[in-house]
Amino acid sequence: MDSLSDTIWDVVICGTGLQQSLLALALSRSGKNILHIDPNEYYGGPEAAFSLQEAESWVATLSDPTNQNNAGNGGVFRAASITKPEATSPALKFSRSYSLALSPQLIHSRSELLAQLVSSRAHRQIDFLAVGAFFIFKAPEDLDHKAVLTRIPSTREDVFLSKAIPVKAKRGLMKFLKFVVDYDSEPQTEAWQPHADAPLTEFLRKEFTMEAELQTYIVTLTLSLDGRISTRDGLAIIHRHLSSMGVFGPGFTAIYPKWGGISEIAQVACRACAVGGAVYMLGTGIKSMQTGYSAEMELELELTNGVTVKTRRLVQTDEPASEKVVVSRLVSIIDSPLNSLFAAVVEGAQKPAVAVIAFPSGSLKTSAGKTWEFPVYVFAHSSDTGECPVGQSILYLTTPSITGSKEVLEQAVQSFLDAVSGEQVPHGVYQLYYEHLGGPAGSRTEGQVFKFPAASPSLSFNDSTLKVVREAWKEVLNEAATGADYMAFPDREGAVYDEEMYD
Structure with missing residues (x-):
């Protein structure tokens, strides 16, 4: 000392x-x-x-x-609680079989973070996994039908093959995808800049005559927490999503580091x-x-x-900024591998370990019967992430935090499990809830x-x-x-590495 x-x-x-x-x-x-x-x-x-x-x-x-260390995580968390249903808790394995991420984030393949991890040689110590399909939850039309998860097409090939989108709507979606590829160059900028600060949904409706359901598909790809992303920000994120497709392999646009x-x-x-x-x-x-x-x-x-x-x-x-951005998060351990979510999207693609499911705004209700006006996002993680034992999976749910958000997240878990259930309905065997504050x-x-x-x-x-x-x-x-290389390091002398992850 x-x-x-x-x-x-x-x-x-x-x-x-x-x-x-x-x-x-x-x-x-x-x-x-x-x-x-x-x-x-x-x-x-x-x-x-x-x-x-x-x-x-x-x-x-x-x-x-x-406790004087409540700000040890940057002061960004509060209202945490754990629930373990007594009837199913024996399904839990030993403690270190799990690695529950407090802030799970996808990393798009075109992210500069990955380039810096490569140039600094840090990537050699990280296992990256594919993030698979993005799904939309669709509630049942009546009591005789079941809720379904519909995959969001994000390439022209996906659009052509999709059976969930009418032919006329496909044309509009194709037009939009073509537009986004070069959205930041003339003449596309002339089309969207007058709407830059307006909601993306408004731009889609006015410029592409896109109906509400198709707008939801597009907004979901932005992962906007409140569903009200601006045109400027939404187009940038969609462009990153599309340009990231296939960078590290066919069929996926983002990756997730293993073990947490x-x-x-x-x-x-x-x-x-x-x-x-x-x-x-x-x-x-x-x-x-x-x-x-x-x-x-x-x-x-x-x-x-x-x-x-x-x-x-x-x-x-x-x-953290006082009440600037607050979201409610729920982590649920599921006693099923949920295999149907983790199939390769295209032939020859890497098997994904993560799937994204969105409950669109208005698809859930609070315990008081009020329609939930925000989206709820579910990140489903298989045991391949190293975050749970084989035979189980983990759901990470997020929505803006207001009165009733915890009950809405719990309802979303059950609605999701009903939608993916077969002969047996999977169950949640552990639940961690907390609120996450944003910063300046x-x-x-x-x-x-x-x-x-x-x-x-x-x-x-x-x-x-x-x-x-x-x-x-x-x-x-x-x-x-001045003049120093940033995040660009040669191999350490005498170090032995496996074959490069990226060529």
């Missing part, structure tokens, strides 16, 4: 969420003195993945009003920085900070373990302190996160950042 106090650290990074961990990866070959701490006893922060026992400890921590999603990337990034000489301390936060006590303008930090350290720069997470849009600097925005509850990874990480990297390196 004396050596910690004796060292003048170039940077202290507090938190091991994705942003902090990517910064650690970017600095891993810099030769800087790096102290990386986390008040939690685990890696990942708001992107962590938990065993069942860890989930129970986490819920207890959030529920304890005397984004948390796996965070841990790999931290390991790379540790190999580069950084010092790591879990279960250690910052108790107090003193500024300007020396001519060098170093910071003096008193850590929660009683040690005082000096640093030239501190990087930490900002507090950007970073900010206060003297020697750089603050990341709180983690976003978005369902797909947004590359804007990477811009903030690079800002922090420049702050830490200062003049040394």
Whole structure:
């Protein structure tokens, strides 16, 4: 501990969420003195993945009003609870058979994150899995029919083969898909820019005479949390979705890291920085900070373990914006593999481990009988993700958090299971519920302190996160950042690797 106090650290990074961990990866070959701490006893922060026992400890921590570490996940979680139906709980396996992701996110194949993981050589330690089909839940027309899941076509071939879309509607959808491919060039920009801030649904209706059901298909592909995405943002996301199709193989447009999603990337990034000489301390936060006590303008930090350290720069997470974005999340372990969801979309495609199901706005009701005005998204994960035992699966559900959201998510689980059931209806054997708050849009600097925005509850990874990480990297390196390669590292001398994942 004396050596910690004796060292003048170039940077202290507090938190091991994705942003902090990517910064650690970017600095891993810099030769800087790096102290990386986390008040939690685990890696990942708001992107962590938990065993069942860890989930129970986490819920207890959030529920304890005397606990000083309730902001250990960036202060973005609240109202957590666990439910285990007594009749089915014996189906649960041992605790570490599960890895429940707090913030599951899809990564589109064209994401800059993947390019940086490759150029930094970090991708070699991550197993990526295919995200398969996107489905729309359709409620039964009457008591004689069953609810169904309809796959959303996202290529021209899919549109031609779809039996769920009328011929006339197919023409409109084909026209839109062709438009999106070059949406950001003339003359397409002239068509959408007057509608840039209007809802995407309005643009689809006016410019493509698209009916409401087909609009729902398009909006679902954006994974918009409230279904009210703007034309500008919606077109950008749809373009990314379509241009990502087939990049790493036929039939899928996004990937998901095995063993807990984004948390796996965070841990790999931290390991790379540790190999580069950084010092790591879990279960250690910052108790107090003193500024300007020396001519060098170093910071003096008193850590929660009683040690005082000096640093030239501190990087930490900002507090979440008060009530800016709040979503309700429910994680449900299912006693069935749900095999019908994880079939390859096209011949020769990789078997997917994730499927996306959307309950469109208005398709569910609250316990009081009020129509739910927001979409509910379900990420179904097979045991291939490493997040549950063989023979089971996990559902991750998300919707905006207002009165009745928990009951709506529970209703969505049952409606989904009824739709996919065969001779036997699958059951939920474990349920983790919590609310996730959003953060400010950007970073900010206060003297020697750089603050990341709180983690976003978005369902797909947004590359804007990477811009903030690079800002922090420049702050830490200062003049040394000029002309330096960012996230581009040669192989470490003497290291032996398997064959490249990407050619």
